[in-house]
Amino acid sequence: MPDTANSVxxxxxxxxxxxxxxxxxxxxxxxxxxxxxxxxGVLNHLISVGDGSTPVELARTFQVPKTSMTHTLxxxxxxxxxxxxxxxxxxxxxxxxxxxxxxxxxxxxxxxxGPEFEGIATAVSLGEVEQVLPILTxxxxxxxxxxx
Amino acid sequence: MPDTANSVxxxxxxxxxxxxxxxxxxxxxxxxxxxxxxxxGVLNHLISVGDGSTPVELARTFQVPKTSMTHTLxxxxxxxxxxxxxxxxxxxxxxxxxxxxxxxxxxxxxxxxGPEFEGIATAVSLGEVEQVLPILTxxxxxxxxxxx
DNA sequence: CATATATAGTTCGACATCGTATCAATCAAG
DNA sequence: CTTGATTGATACGATGTCGAACTATATATG
Numbered sequence: 001m002p003d004t005a006n007s008v009x010x011x012x013x014x015x016x017x018x019x020x021x022x023x024x025x026x027x028x029x030x031x032x033x034x035x036x037x038x039x040x041g042v043l044n045h046l047i048s049v050g051d052g053s054t055p056v057e058l059a060r061t062f063q064v065p066k067t068s069m070t071h072t073l074x075x076x077x078x079x080x081x082x083x084x085x086x087x088x089x090x091x092x093x094x095x096x097x098x099x100x101x102x103x104x105x106x107x108x109x110x111x112x113x114g115p116e117f118e119g120i121a122t123a124v125s126l127g128e129v130e131q132v133l134p135i136l137t138x139x140x141x142x143x144x145x146x147x148x
Numbered sequence: 149m150p151d152t153a154n155s156v157x158x159x160x161x162x163x164x165x166x167x168x169x170x171x172x173x174x175x176x177x178x179x180x181x182x183x184x185x186x187x188x189g190v191l192n193h194l195i196s197v198g199d200g201s202t203p204v205e206l207a208r209t210f211q212v213p214k215t216s217m218t219h220t221l222x223x224x225x226x227x228x229x230x231x232x233x234x235x236x237x238x239x240x241x242x243x244x245x246x247x248x249x250x251x252x253x254x255x256x257x258x259x260x261x262g263p264e265f266e267g268i269a270t271a272v273s274l275g276e277v278e279q280v281l282p283i284l285t286x287x288x289x290x291x292x293x294x295x296x
Numbered sequence: 297c298a299t300a301t302a303t304a305g306t307t308c309g310a311c312a313t314c315g316t317a318t319c320a321a322t323c324a325a326g
Numbered sequence: 327c328t329t330g331a332t333t334g335a336t337a338c339g340a341t342g343t344c345g346a347a348c349t350a351t352a353t354a355t356g
Contacts, residue, residue: 008277009265013171015284017185020168021211022291023161036342041162048155056304063166065344070306072342092304092351116294117157123290128283129156135276136163142271143170184312204334213314218336220312240321240334 030112032105034079038062038072043081043098043106051098054087058096063144081105178260180253182227186210186220191229191246191254199246202235206244211292229253 024037031040042058053061059069073096076082081102087093172185179188190206201209207217221244224230229250235241 008274008281009268010261012277012281012284013175014189015281015288016164016167016171017189018211019164019284019288019291022288023164026291026294027161037165038342041165044158054304063169066305067307067345068343071344087304090304090352094305119294120157120287120290124283124287126156128286129160132280132283133156133160133163135272135280136160136167138276139268139272140163140167140170142268143167143174146174146267186312202334214335215315215337216313219314222336235334238322238334242335 026116027109027113030109030116032079035075035105038064038068039076039079039081040106040109042069042072042076042096043102046082046096046098047103047106051082052095054090054093054095056093076102174264175257175261178257178264180227183223183253186212186216187224187227187229188254188257190217190220190224190244191250194230194244194246195251195254199230200243202238202241202243204241224250 027037027040028035031037041062045058045061046053055069055073056066058073059066062069064072073082073084077084079101081099083097083099084094085097087095175188176184179185189210193206193209194201203217203221204214206221207214210217212220221230221232225232227249229247231245231247232242233245235243
C-alpha cells in the first residue's frame with residue numbers, strides 16, 4: 001500500500017476522533033447536570049430497541065467493558081431514570097427497565113436537539129449522511145471483528 | 149425535520165462514537181507501554197507540522213483544555229520523547245521540541261500500522277474512504293464553528 | 297450428583313480528562 | 327512608570343474509564 005493511501009486512512013481516524021469529541025461536547029451541553037453522553041446513549045437505546053436488556057448486553061452493544069456499564073447504569077439509576085430488577089431467568093443477572101422520568105428526559109433532549117440538527121443539515125445533507133453511514137458501519141464491523 | 153431524519157443523524161453520531169473507541173484501542177494496542185493515543189497524536193503533529201510549538205498552541209490544535217495538554221506533554225517528556233525548553237520570546241511560555249527517540253517511536257508505530265491498514269482496506273476501499281472523508285470534514289468544521 | 301469451568305455483576309485501584317484556582321510574566325491604559 | 331487586565335502554565339480535586347480480582351450463580355462433564 002502506498003504511503004498516500006496510508007495517510008488517507010490515518011486522516012479518517014483523526015477526523016473521527018475530533019468528531020467524537022465535538023459531538024459529545026455538543027450533546028452534553030444540552031443534558032441535565034450530572035448526565036453525560038453514555039447515559040443518554042443507553043437511555044436512547046432502551047427506548048428505540050426496547051428495555052429489559054441485561055447490563056452485559058448493553059456493554060456489548062456499546063463496546064465498553066462491563067465495569068464501565070455498571071458505572072453508567074448506577075448513574076442512571078441514581079437519577080431515577082432507570083430501574084434495575086433481577087432477571088427471573090438467571091439469578092446472576094439483572095434487567096434494566098426504563099422509568100417514565102427516563103423517557104421524559106430523553107424526549108426533552110431530543111426535542112431540544114431537533115433545531116440544532118437542522119443547523120447541521122445545512123452543512124451536511126441527509127443524503128450525504130445516508131451515503132456515509134453504511135461505509136462507517138462496514139468499518140466498525142471490521143474493526144470489531146479484528147478486535148479478537 | 150421528520151423524526152426519521154433525526155434518527156439518521158443520531159445514528160451517525162453513535163457510529164462515530166463506537167468507531168472512535170475501536171480505533172483508539174486499535175492504535176493503543178500497538179504503542180509502547182504507558183503511551184496512549186493523545187501522546188501519539190501530539191508526536192505525529194510535531195513531526196508533520198514541525199516542532200517548536202507552545203503547549204497552548206497544541207491544546208488549541210487538538211481542541212483540548214490546556215490542562216489536559218500539560219498532562220499529555222508531561223507523559224511524553226517522562227518517556228524521553230520530547231523536550232520542553234523555555235520560550236525565549238515569552239517568559240511565561242515554553243516550547244516543545246522533538247527528541248530523536250520521539251521520531252523513532254512514531255516512525256516505528258506508523259510502520260507497524262501499515263499492514264493493519266491493508267487489512268482494513270479489504271473491508272473499506274480507498275475509494276470509499278475518499279468518498280467519506282470530505283463529508284466528515286464538512287461536519288467537523290460546522291460543529292467546530294457551532295462550538296462558539 | 298459432584299466438581300470444574302464459564303458467566304453476570306460489583307469492588308477496587310490506576311490513570312486520563314477537565315474545571316477551578318493559582319502564580320508568573322506580559323500587555324494595555326493612563 | 328504604575329496599575330489592572332490578560333495570558334501561559336501548573337497544581338489540585340472531582341469524576342469517568344477500564345483492567346484485575348472477587349462473589350454468586352449457572353452450565354458442562356464425568
